[in-house]
Amino acid sequence: MIGVAILGTSVIKMIHASVLWGYFAYMAIDNLPRNQFWEMILLLFKPQTGITNK
Structure with missing residues (x-):
């Protein structure tokens, strides 16, 4: 594996x-919907439901 990495x-x-920057940007954007951190950020912008103030 080290030899393959050196040849790579x-x-x-x-x-x-x-081309490399474009590929990495595509991979980052493509994987956002499956990223747990991204989903937590999106929760900040969703309205809260089911919470009642007494």
Whole structure:
């Protein structure tokens, strides 16, 4: 695995930085709906229901 990682760096250096940034941005946005942290942030903006003040 270490050898593959070392050989992989030379391949990654041949890919343009903008392509890598676009890929990582796509992966981040694509995984937001399945992210528990993102769901907790969305809960802040949802109206509270079922709470009564006595």
